[in-house]
Amino acid sequence: MHTAATPFLAVRELARRLDENDGDFDELLEMAKGRQFVLLGEATHGTQDFYRMRAQITRRLITEGGFDAVGIEGDWPDAWRVNRFVQGEGDDDAHAALGDFERFPTWMWRNREMLDFITWLRAHNAGLSSEARVGVYGLDLYSMYRSADAVIRYLEQVDPEQAAMARQRYAALDHVREPQAYGYAAALGARPDAREGVVDQLLQLRADALTYLTRDGLAAFDAQFFAQQNAEVVVHAENYYRSMFGRRFNTWNLRDAHMHRTLLALSRYRLQRSGQGRIVVWAHNSHIGDARSTESNLRGEWNLGELMRESVGSKALLVGFTTFTGHVSAASQWDGDVEHKWVRPALHDSYEYLFHSTGLDRFFLPLVGPGAEPLREPMLERAIGVIYLPQSERESHYFGASLANQFDALFHLDETSAVEPLDTPHHWHHREEPEQTA
Known part of the structure; x- marks a missing residue:
């Protein structure tokens, strides 16, 4: 040709x-x-x-x-x-x-x-x-509050003490439960932002993963992955909404970087489930x-x-x-x-x-x-x-x-x-x- x-x-x-x-x-x-x-x-x-x-x-x-x-x-x-x-x-x-x-x-x-x-x-x-x-x-990554709630619900089932800790870590997000209002207030310094707490919560979930996977086989594995990815969403969504008003980073890039990380994580997860990924x-x-x-x-x-x-x-x-x-x-x-x-x-x-x-x-x-x-x-x-x-x-x-x-x-x-x-x-x-x- x-x-x-x-x-x-x-x-x-x-x-x-x-x-x-x-x-x-x-x-x-x-x-x-x-x-x-x-x-x-x-x-x-x-x-x-x-x-x-x-x-x-x-x-x-x-x-x-x-x-x-x-x-x-x-x-x-x-x-x-x-x-x-x-x-x-x-x-x-x-x-x-x-x-x-x-x-x-x-x-x-x-x-x-x-x-x-x-x-x-x-x-x-x-x-x-x-x-x-x-x-x-x-x-x-827009589901900041729904994802935070899902993390807490999961922990209530597998680790009530950590569920209480998650509520404390996510408390800085909760003053209005409207993500853009949170981002605006946090970017202006009008109230403390939640970045440290949401990252700590994600790291804690990762650290405790093996403990939570000692029960119920595949169902437990799926539930833990769902919770961990929700914690990832909260971290990236908090950064996204805060950055909307901070003029420090392109929020489009934050969103697509999150999609990229999620897609690769999904492929690994499906492989770990004995799938093709x-x-x-x-x-x-x-x-x-x-x-x-x-x-x-x-x-x-x-x-x-x-x-x-x-x-x-x-x-x-x-x-x-x-x-x-x-x-x-x-x-x-x-x-x-x-x-x-x-x-x-x-x-x-x-x-x-x-x-x-x-x-x-x-x-x-x-x-x-x-x-x-x-x-x-x-x-x-x-x-x-x-x-x-x-x-x-x-x-x-x-x-x-x-x-x-x-x-x-x-x-x-x-x-x-x-x-x-x-x-x-x-x-x-x-x-x-x-x-x-x-």
């Missing part, structure tokens, strides 16, 4: 159109052979097609590729309830298992596609031994694409994809997802109601517009080898998170990127649909329609 002269020709030469069946993912499954981590992105936090395709790919990675865990861009204790459900533990049904995702944006994980996936995973796990069952875990990650493109190839690198920001490439090299496969237009579930402001928004057609100097211009519609695009060289050329790329602001489209949702350096492969869908929240407000059904042009 010769090296294409332009990005347009490179896409036309390398892309494989999708047939809307499981065979669409054969080439990706081949690329995933021998990998320890497959990171599956999304260009928005509210596109049905991205959730559905990630679920289809993940089912095949589990059943054919030996992957035994799914890490999501969600909070650790919230996802642990889902994990218990898919392991066949507790009394939850699938709806109830998603019930701890109460923090904005609830639709990010409380949606139809996630419901269907965890229902399938529970049925899949039912035929496996406890050690072999696939788990679902949260990689994020092979993990599929569901997160936004902005987390899983290599930040060194985007303009965020100029701001001194790194991300999970970059850290994984640095730490495990080719054992990590980074896969992006893009769209040209369609609809998305997103809010207009932080903590706002979810809306059914129209995604404006991509800007002309973007990768998404380039993909649209090829006429291929929906396709898989490998980004390795000499044929992908023209796709290292920097262009704009769109990112829609939980907020979509079309009135400031260019400033709010585009950044410069070198695509073939950012990802190993990519799925492009020319037109996409909005993910349907489980808790659908009445106004969501009145979707925003495309503007009519003369």
